[in-house]
Amino acid sequence: MNRRSLVGAVAITAAGALALTGCSGGSTSSGTNPSAGTKTLVVDNTFDLKHADHAQAFELTGSIVDKAVYETALTFEGSDVTKPQPQIATYSQSADNKTLTLKLNGKHAFSSGNPVTADDIVWSYKRVEALNGNPAFLLQDAAGKFVTVTKSGADTVTLTSSTPNPQLPYILPNPSLGILDSKTLAKHGGTGTKDDKAGTYLDGQSAGSGPYVIQSYDVKTKVVFGPNTHYVVTKPVYGRVVLQNVQGPQQKINVQGGQANVALNLNADQVQGLGTGSTKVVKGTSPDVFYLWLNQNASVSQGITNKQDFITAVRKGIDYKKILELTGEGSTQPGGMVPSQFLGAIKPDATNSTDTQAAIAALNKSGYKGQQITFSYPSDSAINGIDLKTVAQALQSQLKTIGVNLKLNGTPFSTFIDAYRGGKLQSGLMYWGPDFPDPADYVVFSPGDALGLRAGWSKDMAPNVTQAKQAALAASGASERATAYGTWQRVANSSGPFVPLVQPGQYLVTTSSVNSIAANAVWTVDLAAIR
Numbered sequence: 253m254n255r256r257s258l259v260g261a262v263a264i265t266a267a268g269a270l271a272l273t274g275c276s277g278g279s280t281s282s283g284t285n286p287s288a289g290t291k292t293l294v295v296d297n298t299f300d301l302k303h304a305d306h307a308q309a310f311e312l313t314g315s316i317v318d319k320a321v322y323e324t325a326l327t328f329e330g331s332d333v334t335k336p337q338p339q340i341a342t343y344s345q346s347a348d349n350k351t352l353t354l355k356l357n358g359k360h361a362f363s364s365g366n367p368v369t370a371d372d373i374v375w376s377y378k379r380v381e382a383l384n385g386n387p388a389f390l391l392q393d394a395a396g397k398f399v400t401v402t403k404s405g406a407d408t409v410t411l412t413s414s415t416p417n418p419q420l421p422y423i424l425p426n427p428s429l430g431i432l433d434s435k436t437l438a439k440h441g442g443t444g445t446k447d448d449k450a451g452t453y454l455d456g457q458s459a460g461s462g463p464y465v466i467q468s469y470d471v472k473t474k475v476v477f478g479p480n481t482h483y484v485v486t487k488p489v490y491g492r493v494v495l496q497n498v499q500g501p502q503q504k505i506n507v508q509g510g511q512a513n514v515a516l517n518l519n520a521d522q523v524q525g526l527g528t529g530s531t532k533v534v535k536g537t538s539p540d541v542f543y544l545w546l547n548q549n550a551s552v553s554q555g556i557t558n559k560q561d562f563i564t565a566v567r568k569g570i571d572y573k574k575i576l577e578l579t580g581e582g583s584t585q586p587g588g589m590v591p592s593q594f595l596g597a598i599k600p601d602a603t604n605s606t607d608t609q610a611a612i613a614a615l616n617k618s619g620y621k622g623q624q625i626t627f628s629y630p631s632d633s634a635i636n637g638i639d640l641k642t643v644a645q646a647l648q649s650q651l652k653t654i655g656v657n658l659k660l661n662g663t664p665f666s667t668f669i670d671a672y673r674g675g676k677l678q679s680g681l682m683y684w685g686p687d688f689p690d691p692a693d694y695v696v697f698s699p700g701d702a703l704g705l706r707a708g709w710s711k712d713m714a715p716n717v718t719q720a721k722q723a724a725l726a727a728s729g730a731s732e733r734a735t736a737y738g739t740w741q742r743v744a745n746s747s748g749p750f751v752p753l754v755q756p757g758q759y760l761v762t763t764s765s766v767n768s769i770a771a772n773a774v775w776t777v778d779l780a781a782i783r
Contacts, residue, residue: 290491291491292493293490293492293494293779294512294514295779296503296506296514297313297498299472300312301475303454304466305451306387306428306429307383307388308387309387310428315428315776319778320462321464321466321480322460322462323360324425324430325340325341325343326341327339328772330781333689333773333774339425340373340431341355342355343355343421343424347728349413349728350415350416351411351413352411352417352421353408354408354409354410355407361461362433363460363482364459365482366436368461370403370405370406370409373431374402375432375444377391379445382448389687390688391429393415394415394725397415419690419692419693422595422688422689430462432460437454440452440457462480463479463480463483463780464780465477472497473496474496476494477495478492488779488780496512500518500519501522503522503761504518504523504526507761508526510530513762513782515761515762516760516777519580519636520581523759523761527761532761532762532766533760534759534769535759536582537758538755538756539755540683540685540686540756541586541684541755542635542682542753542754542755543681543684544566544570544647544681545750546566547679547707552677554678556678557625557678558708561619562618564614565614568605568606568610568614569608569615569650570606570647570650570753572600572605572753574650575643575753576754580757581757584754584755585600585755586752586755587752588694588742588752589684589750591686591773594686594691597738598741603742604752620655624658624659625656625678627644627647627658627678628662628668628680628681629680629681629682630669631662631664632665633665635685636756636757637756644662648660674706684697684703686773689774691724691733698718698721698744699717699718700712708749714744714748716743717740717744717747721740723740724736724739768781768782769781769782769783
């Protein structure tokens with residue numbers, strides 16, 4: 253599990269960005285900025301909302317809110333998360349990837365009318381570090397140290413890491429690193445230190461330079477946005493946006509009936525019958541990776557799951573095509589733990605291909621005699637609309653074909669996660685969603701790292717995987733990094749305990765009045781970009 257909440261992100265591949273044609277629509281709004289449009293956009297989302305203070309929030313709904321209200325130093329365009337782009341600033345990195353320089357690229361203004369300055373960037377980043385909330389890890393380097401943030405010129409900010417940090421440009425677009433109006437917040441308890449009290453103000457007011465301001469905010473029901481009259485970029489089409497908390501089945505009813513313009517949380521079954529007449533559907537691929545693991549700790553593995561031949565048998569005994577069918581149109585099989593949308597993704601190879609005869613041969617070679625293998629999973633988790641129990645049952649059936657006897661052990665997430673984190677489970681099914689869209693987020697699936705230890709894969713095991721990981725972390729430049737992370741995944745696949753299974757299908761549903769929408773693996777949707 254990643255650092256985000258358990259609710260799966262709605263994310264579509266770059267190829268799945270939706271370009272729709274049709275007449276515009278929407279109801280009239282009392283927005284005060286005519287250039288921002290006079291229509292109202294209603295978006296249904298299943299909330300996991302806690303704070304509008306993004307220094308203390310790292311939930312998926314919070315990212316939608318914060319993207320609408322705050323600009324970041326860098327951003328991504330549409331669905332493409334492989335190329336960081338300037339928003340408030342341009343950037344450059346030193347040859348050793350330890351220093352990143354931001355230079356303001358023009359005039360940006362907060363909703364108060366105050367100009368965005370280099371001081372605001374420094375203040376905002378230091379506040380995230382000082383409060384040390386859920387998103388604080390974004391500003392830590394590989395050594396676990398916070399990056400040093402300094403103003404190095406009138407319009408220049410320097411971020412210095414103690415270790416090479418080439419992934420930092422991919423992290424800075426995260427809405428949790430939005431730039432705040434330090435002058436306004438100073439009047440409302442904002443100190444930028446661990447004693448900062450501005451969170452209460454931010455949960456009901458706006459202090460950003462994004463396209464919208466918060467008009468009302470309720471973590472259980474809805475958030476209403478109005479136009480930021482000082483926003484300097486292209487004004488959004490919709491002058492008013494209502495983001496409301498609605499469960500999946502009701503979302504379908506709402507979008508069919510026109511009570512909502514966009515539904516974000518429908519699964520494969522719920523989108524059946526949609527996509528004609530008054531509704532449109534885009535089908536894409538989630539960045540969430542479902543994976544199977546086999547514990548390598550001798551005392552937990554019972555002398556079975558830690559044998560290389562047994563791992564090979566499981567890898568080749570899985571029917572990956574049937575898993576894709578189970579998880580819906582738009583699903584894809586990742587070649588490694590890095591999702592297909594991200595830099596460094598690889599295609600499946602011989603280690604991730606179904607070969608029943610080779611699986612049976614490997615199983616016989618392993619000495620396995622049909623003992624029960626306890627296969628654990630969180631029984632109350634449905635990711636991207638996919639119940640993990642359904643996938644676990646499919647794996648149990650498939651592996652029985654080659655002679656592996658899985659005993660399913662579904663438990664509530666709160667029970668499951670403690671045992672999993674403690675490395676106490678013999679085998680099982682879990683998922684990982686991205687903290688940021690860069691392959692560096694996935695090296696935790698290595699010997700001695702956080703996820704490796706959950707599978708009993710200690711630091712002294714598989715030194716070739718560790719070496720490949722270190723080479724990937726040291727790589728510089730997109731091409732070199734992609735190659736190095738690809739090598740790390742292939743080496744890990746050849747001997748490691750993690751079997752990447754599937755990235756499920758994901759769907760955005762809109763009314764015909766919506767002309768274009770793009771989903772994003774970081775912030776789900778940019779409300780201001782919906783046309």
